[in-house]
Amino acid sequence: MKIIPYNKPHMTGKELHYVAQAGFGNRLAGDGFFTQQAHLWLEKNLTSKRALLTHSCTAALELAAILLDIKPGDEVIIPSYTFVSTANAFVLRGATPVYVDIRSDTLNIDEAKIEAAITNRTKAIVPVHYAGVSCEMDTILNIARSYHLLVVEDAAQGILSGYRDKPLGSIGALGSLSFHETKNIISGEGGAILINDHEYAERAEIVREKGTNRSKYFRDEVDKYTWCDIGSSFLPGEIIAAFLCAQLQDAEKITEQRIDIWNRYHEMLSEMEQLAIIRRPVIPSMCSHNAHIYYVILPNGINRKNILEGLKLRGVNAVFHYVPLHTSPAGKKYGRVAGTMTNTEELSERIIRLPLWLGLTYADQQRVVDSLRDLIIGELSKSNKT
Numbered sequence: 001m002k003i004i005p006y007n008k009p010h011m012t013g014k015e016l017h018y019v020a021q022a023g024f025g026n027r028l029a030g031d032g033f034f035t036q037q038a039h040l041w042l043e044k045n046l047t048s049k050r051a052l053l054t055h056s057c058t059a060a061l062e063l064a065a066i067l068l069d070i071k072p073g074d075e076v077i078i079p080s081y082t083f084v085s086t087a088n089a090f091v092l093r094g095a096t097p098v099y100v101d102i103r104s105d106t107l108n109i110d111e112a113k114i115e116a117a118i119t120n121r122t123k124a125i126v127p128v129h130y131a132g133v134s135c136e137m138d139t140i141l142n143i144a145r146s147y148h149l150l151v152v153e154d155a156a157q158g159i160l161s162g163y164r165d166k167p168l169g170s171i172g173a174l175g176s177l178s179f180h181e182t183k184n185i186i187s188g189e190g191g192a193i194l195i196n197d198h199e200y201a202e203r204a205e206i207v208r209e210k211g212t213n214r215s216k217y218f219r220d221e222v223d224k225y226t227w228c229d230i231g232s233s234f235l236p237g238e239i240i241a242a243f244l245c246a247q248l249q250d251a252e253k254i255t256e257q258r259i260d261i262w263n264r265y266h267e268m269l270s271e272m273e274q275l276a277i278i279r280r281p282v283i284p285s286m287c288s289h290n291a292h293i294y295y296v297i298l299p300n301g302i303n304r305k306n307i308l309e310g311l312k313l314r315g316v317n318a319v320f321h322y323v324p325l326h327t328s329p330a331g332k333k334y335g336r337v338a339g340t341m342t343n344t345e346e347l348s349e350r351i352i353r354l355p356l357w358l359g360l361t362y363a364d365q366q367r368v369v370d371s372l373r374d375l376i377i378g379e380l381s382k383s384n385k386t
Contacts (some may be wrong), residue, residue: 003202004364005022006317008357009181010254014246019265020130022242030235041248042192045160046167048175050195050210053244055236057156057178057191061089061126063234064152064193066207068199070095074123078154079109080326080337081344082128086154087325087335095123097335104343105282106130107351111139117338119145127172128154132184132292133283134163134224137171152176153193159185162288173197177246184258184292187244190236198367207231212279255290257358262291264362265354268369269296277376293328295321296372299351307352309376316368319353 014331018361035053040112042051052372054060070076072094078086087097103110107130114363115124125144127135144151151172155161158168167345169175174197195201205215211231213296216222247254272278279297283289298304304320324344325331354368 001315003315004317004355004368005357006120006353006355006358008359009186010358011179012246012250014249015243017101018242019239020199022238025238028238030237030241031353034238035236036232037245038192038241038248039198041245041283042177042194045251046170046171046194047364048167048194048196049198050204052193052195052204052234054191054193054208054234056180056189056239057154057176060086060176060191060193061152061154062092062232063204063207065089065093065095066230067204068124068150068152070123074118075121076124076126077109077117077338079128079344080214080324080331080341081107081130081322081348082154082325083156083322084325084328084330085124086128086155088128090124090263091217091334096121097331098122099324099331099335099337099341099344101339102130102343102347103339103385104347105134107136107138107347108133108282110343111143112219113142113190113322113339114143117151122147122149124150124152126154129158129161129168131281131295132157132159132161132168132290133281134161134168134287136284137163137166141171150174153194154223156180157183157190157292159183160214160251160291161290163293164286165288169194170196174200179247184254184277184290185244185247187240187247190240190244196369203229208234218357225371232319243247244347254358258291258356259289261296261360261365262358264365265294265356265369270288272369272373272376277373277380284373286332291292293353294341294344294356295351295353297347298352298376299380301383302350302352303378304349304352306379307372307375310378311368311371314367315341315373316371317355318368318372320348320352321353322348325349334342
């Protein structure tokens, strides 16, 4: 039986050629030719004032927390339904993540509940663009301005997605991207910080380079470099950057092909949504998405574990997603909840992410959808009998 994996990293065909070029070059440690090319691509295509590669999106968020001068006692508002790095980057600086519920439609932070979570210790809001679909950024920015807060976009999943024609990651003061192998554009591990406020640009270079002005030295702007600030080693090596450049050059094509696959799922699953046995993703009209994830929401009362195990037996590797941070041991220890978490707790138990990768065929998708339909109907039948 052919196994349909959940994810399958895509290669454009140029990656190893560029890696070989980097290997024969004079610089492997980072900030060489390929890193600079990646920076230029990100700045041009994402309209960011400054882009800097990091070794992960986690590192980009940690760098952002330093740039915002987050201190012990500060609070940062985030959704609970996100990856641990969204919270951990700020916890490392001594801040308290304040968890807010998500919207039922997009699974993004509920912008209507942010204001109630603000205290005199709140320093920043960190919206997470789930599945590459934008949060309601106009409202979030308005709240931030009213309370003199900073906005850091966690756009780990959002490269080449947009909100009102603005690329995700370019809207807040700072943004972060991921190039992990599970993302649309990949380098194995890797990320970037997007700096949209010039105030942070010079310090970002210093913090990223172990707290030194080494970047200025390599541009011949100073005759030696020295320790200037706190910092860490956030740079990826040139081999990672070379791999990434090959991906970035085909980023538009990769995104278009993923959207075609996403749209096929959306059409195939329309009847199941009409029958109210699943709910499909919702894309607000002001959002353009990058087809990072195709998920379905199961109806209440369905045993998700049975569905996932049944799919696996049929050779389909579908998966659930985040365990809400506010329910985790560290999440309880380091953070606090603001308001009710009804949508977070309910939807996190009902979501299933379907396989989506370049090369997934129509026949593969039909098999995924048919298997999902059969298993859900079977579970519903069991529920009705009891």
